[in-house]
Amino acid sequence: xxxxxxxxxxxxxxxxxxxxxxxxxxxxxxxxxxxxxxxxxxxxxxxxxxxxxxxxxxxxxxxxxxxxxxxxxxxxxxxxxxxxxxxxxxxxxxxxxxxxxxxxxxxxxxxxxxxxxxxxxxxxxxxxxxxx
Numbered sequence: 001x002x003x004x005x006x007x008x009x010x011x012x013x014x015x016x017x018x019x020x021x022x023x024x025x026x027x028x029x030x031x032x033x034x035x036x037x038x039x040x041x042x043x044x045x046x047x048x049x050x051x052x053x054x055x056x057x058x059x060x061x062x063x064x065x066x067x068x069x070x071x072x073x074x075x076x077x078x079x080x081x082x083x084x085x086x087x088x089x090x091x092x093x094x095x096x097x098x099x100x101x102x103x104x105x106x107x108x109x110x111x112x113x114x115x116x117x118x119x120x121x122x123x124x125x126x127x128x129x130x131x132x
Contacts, residue, residue: 058119075109082113088120 008028037056042048072079086094098106111126118124 055119072105072108072112075105075112078105078109079112079116082109083116086113086117088117 037053039049100106114126
């Protein structure tokens with residue numbers, strides 16, 4: 001498809017003078033150059049390939065949800081403590097409250113934690129700027 005050879009190329013030759021053929025040729029070339037997932041990496045196991053694709057998409061969706069800087073100074077221990085308290089492998093529900101004075105990094109901390117774990121759930125949502 002990328003190089004428009006074989007039957008695809010023959011079809012394009014029939015419409016060589018048409019403007020649409022040029023647009024299609026360009027679009028097919030772009031699509032052909034996109035990186036994807038290879039089924040050979042899962043030994044033909046389609047369900048495993050689907051899991052890999054879904055996991056990759058979830059990670060991309062979650063990571064684009066925030067503009068939090070990855071170089072947070074002094075937050076590593078807070079992040080580790082919260083992740084430990086969440087006990088993500090536990091079968092029950094966990095809820096953690098974060099409170100403190102304004103400007104202390106509460107929202108930054110919550111957003112960072114959310115971005116790190118949101119892909120582990122079927123659904124996730126970050127509700128920001130909630131006031132009394």
